[in-house]
Amino acid sequence: DIQMTQSPSSLSASVGDRVTITCRASQNIGTYLNWFQQKPGKAPKLLIYAASSLQSGVPSRFSGSGSGTDFTLTISSLQPEDFATYYCQQSYSTPITFGGGTKVEIK
Amino acid sequence: EVQLVESGGGLIQPGGSLRLSCAASGFTVSSNYMNWVRQAPGKGLEWVSVIYSGDTTFYADSVKGRFTISRDNSKDMVYLQMNSLRAEDTAIYYCARSYRFDPWGQGTLVTVSS
Numbered sequence: 329d330i331q332m333t334q335s336p337s338s339l340s341a342s343v344g345d346r347v348t349i350t351c352r353a354s355q356n357i358g359t360y361l362n363w364f365q366q367k368p369g370k371a372p373k374l375l376i377y378a379a380s381s382l383q384s385g386v387p388s389r390f391s392g393s394g395s396g397t398d399f400t401l402t403i404s405s406l407q408p409e410d411f412a413t414y415y416c417q418q419s420y421s422t423p424i425t426f427g428g429g430t431k432v433e434i435k
Numbered sequence: 436e437v438q439l440v441e442s443g444g445g446l447i448q449p450g451g452s453l454r455l456s457c458a459a460s461g462f463t464v465s466s467n468y469m470n471w472v473r474q475a476p477g478k479g480l481e482w483v484s485v486i487y488s489g490d491t492t493f494y495a496d497s498v499k500g501r502f503t504i505s506r507d508n509s510k511d512m513v514y515l516q517m518n519s520l521r522a523e524d525t526a527i528y529y530c531a532r533s534y535r536f537d538p539w540g541q542g543t544l545v546t547v548s549s
Binding site: 360362364366371372373374377383415417419422423424425426427428429 | 470472479480481482485493495496529531534535536537538539540541542
């Protein structure tokens with residue numbers, strides 16, 4: 329199974345900060361990497377697919393990069409509505425696996 | 436509008452069975468691959484199962500042999516039959532479309548407890 333390791337597991341940031349979350353795969357997954365945002369009590373929402381493609385309707389302050397084993401989600405200027413938990417996920421092979429999540433909290 | 440709505444969750448005793456349903460609207464399930472994902476209380480996301488457009492299915496090791504995914508193309512429905520339920524199956528169960536996992540339904544809560 330492909331293991332997905334996210335870091336950090338949590339972070340505190342202020343509105344307007346630039347935030348970076350990293351995700352590492354245990355083997356090469358090309359660009360079969362998705363990023364999701366989940367707010368309390370809600371279903372996850374797709375932000376980025378294929379490592380760097382912005383899902384329709386998602387603000388452009390979100391961006392993704394990387395390929396192979398190392399990936400990054402960047403929020404260029406954190407907004408109040410961005411405080412949530414973020415998950416990476418590999419869709420390269422089954423079993424599909426998620427990272428452990430990164431909780432972004434208000435500083 | 437593309438939408439998924441899950442139903443069928445509830446409280447069930449260990450060893451019992453439950454069938455979850457996922458109703459799709461705005462697209463046809465026959466031409467998409469459909470996933471089930473679960474989230475235990477306060478925990479992260481765990482992929483459970485997928486059914487491809489050609490009816491090939493895959494399962495997480497934790498549910499293999501106990502859960503069965505299926506679909507009814509005429510009704511645009513996807514199902515998850517869950518047998519021999521255990522306490523550790525307690526979770527919110529979501530369905531999600533395609534390799535992008537977009538969209539997700541609102542989820543249905545399954546609680547396995549005596």
